[in-house]
Amino acid sequence: MxxxxxxxxxxxxxxxxxxxxxxxxxxxxxxxxxxxxxxxxxxxxxxxxxxxxxxxxxxxxxxxxxxxxxxxxxxxxxxxxxxxxxxxxxxxxxxxxxxxxxxxxxxxxxxxxxxxTLPEVEGLAEYWGKNALHCPYCHGWEVRDRDIAVLDSSFAVHQSLMFRQLSDRVTLFTTPDRVFDAAELERLEARGIEIVPREINAVRGDGTRLTHLLFRDGSEQAVDALVIMPxxxxxxxxxxxxxxxxxxxxxxxxxxxxxxxxxxxxxxxxxxxxxxxxxxxxxxxxxxxxxxxxxxxxxxxxxxxxxxxxxxxxxxxxxx
Ligand SMILES: Cc1cc2nc3c(=O)[nH]c(=O)nc-3n(C[C@H](O)[C@H](O)[C@H](O)COP(=O)(O)OP(=O)(O)OC[C@H]3O[C@@H](n4cnc5c(N)ncnc54)[C@H](O)[C@@H]3O)c2cc1C
Missing domain, CATH: 3.50.50.60 (FAD/NAD(P)-binding domain)
Incomplete structure (x- = not known):
């Protein structure tokens, strides 16, 4: 050259x-x-x-x-x-x-x-970009008025409050030892976002849509969408x-x-x-x-x- x-x-x-x-x-x-x-x-x-x-x-x-x-x-x-x-x-x-x-x-x-790079949750990759989501502007409308779970991360409080604009059924799942500061807690509670100290271990779905969260304690719960932060x-x-x-x-x-x-x-x-x-x-x-x-x-x-x-x-x- x-x-x-x-x-x-x-x-x-x-x-x-x-x-x-x-x-x-x-x-x-x-x-x-x-x-x-x-x-x-x-x-x-x-x-x-x-x-x-x-x-x-x-x-x-x-x-x-x-x-x-x-x-x-x-x-x-x-x-x-x-x-x-x-x-x-x-x-x-x-x-x-x-x-x-x-x-x-x-x-x-x-x-x-x-x-x-997705968080380490078994089964998640199959539903990433479908109803395992990160961005309310990209896919929020598609899950409006649904049961939306949020996987805890450093962005989870922000994401919970953002997705609350789209549904009044937003639940933030955390590890049992998670500590929120008082202001975060007040904001989440004021918007009716439930905080559940159960650690998500895996997800299951029907091949098209994620349908269930599986928790470390062995229990499970049906959801319509899971919000994550890669x-x-x-x-x-x-x-x-x-x-x-x-x-x-x-x-x-x-x-x-x-x-x-x-x-x-x-x-x-x-x-x-x-x-x-x-x-x-x-x-x-x-x-x-x-x-x-x-x-x-x-x-x-x-x-x-x-x-x-x-x-x-x-x-x-x-x-x-
Ligand atoms: C799951 C998901 C859903 C999203 N949905 C939306 C949405 O609905 N609306 C919206 O506005 N935004 C959405 N986004 C954001 C969107 O993906 C980005 O804004 C957009 O892709 C950025 O464009 P880009 O051209 O910078 O990069 P990209 O779109 O990622 O394009 C980069 C290209 O470079 C290529 N490339 C990488 N490395 C090399 C290499 N070494 N040699 C040659 N080619 C290479 C890649 O293969 C790719 O084709 C979403 C993001 C994610 C993760």
Whole structure:
């Protein structure tokens, strides 16, 4: 890459809402773009995407299929697979894909999202994103007026109070030794949220829906939904070679990649978009972030090209 110009103006790692939106902004700006995507968006276990105006309830993978189709006129290229490593020099970046192929680009946008790790409750994974939930905006409406159980965590009081807006049958299950501060207790009690000191050990369901909680004491209870809080984390390999690292998120429940407010990293030409830098962002926010980062990258390239043109013109004038 020392002597050759990179093949693409921009490479984007991740073809979720953030990555595809960045690709759209760049593609419409006549940039040569490649999107490398492993095809496993964070919300893949969910039946539908909510709070995305005009697309309410669309299956997550269908949303991304529609996104890819919209990029066709702009010549965006796709590589289905995983980026495994990165290199960097004065001309730009190289990306090593699974299978050993390499691509090179002048700019690199990391939009690879984050990975959720579920609490250790037997049987939970089967119902994650269905009626084992974490986000009232994503799935709260679907469980309105139902029996909603909340699994204790550092976010459980907040989640209980949020889901109480959707149902007056919210129960917070804790370990028997759980201690609440007086203010938390007052708020939960004032909203009629029952606190039950029984530790959830496992869940059971009918293969489609979680239907029962199983407790450590051997008892069980029927529920309509279980609210949990996963830990989230950065899973993208090769960050260190780019001079980046995963940072503890201020919420205390995971890691992310810190950038400036626009998504720019301290590494020249390297940008981050979507959940990877803002783990709480919903789909439409991740899409907006991708659009903004794509536009910033285009602006950066424009400035670079103006500088090159001005230098060339001056050099030419100097020789006359
Ligand atoms: C269960 C669940 C349900 C949700 N429901 C909703 C909802 O209803 N509405 C809503 O607005 N939000 C919802 N969210 C949040 C939503 O998932 C995120 O806002 C959104 O996925 C963020 O988009 P993104 O593009 O940043 O990341 P992602 O959508 O996660 O996309 C990242 C992409 O990068 C790919 N990738 C990762 N590593 C690599 C690699 N090394 N090489 C190549 N590709 C890679 C992944 O496979 C994936 O395709 C939900 C989240 C969860 C967990």
């Amino acid at each position: 020392d002597t050759m110009q990179p093949e693409y103006d921009a490479a984007i790692i991740g073809g979720g809402a953030a990555g595809l939106s960045a690709a759209q902004a760049l593609g419409r700006s006549r940039r040569k773009v490649v999107v490398i995507d492993a095809g496993e968006p964070r919300n893949a276990p969910a039946e539908g995407v909510h709070n995305f105006l005009t697309r309410d309830g669309v299956p997550p993978l269908e949303l991304l299929r529609l996104g890819r189709a919209e990029l066709e006129p702009y010549g965006t290229e796709f590589r289905n697979g995983r980026a495994l490593g990165f290199g960097r020099d004065d001309a730009g970046f190289t990306i090593t894909l699974d299978g050993g192929r390499e691509v090179s680009a002048r700019r690199l946008i990391l939009a690879a999202g984050i990975r959720d 830990r989230f984390g950065v899973e993208l390999p090769g960050l260190a070679a780019l001079g980046l690292q995963a940072t503890a998120h201020p919420s205390g429940i995971g890691t992310f990649v810190a950038t400036d407010e626009l998504g720019k990293t301290a590494v020249p030409g390297l940008w981050v978009a979507g959940n990877l830098r803002e783990p709480m962002a919903q789909v439409v926010m991740a899409a907006a972030d991708g659009l903004r980062v794509g536009a910033q990258v285009n602006a950066e390239l424009i400035e670079m090209e103006i500088d090159a043109a001005v230098s060339a013109r001056r050099a030419e004038a100097a020789t006359v």
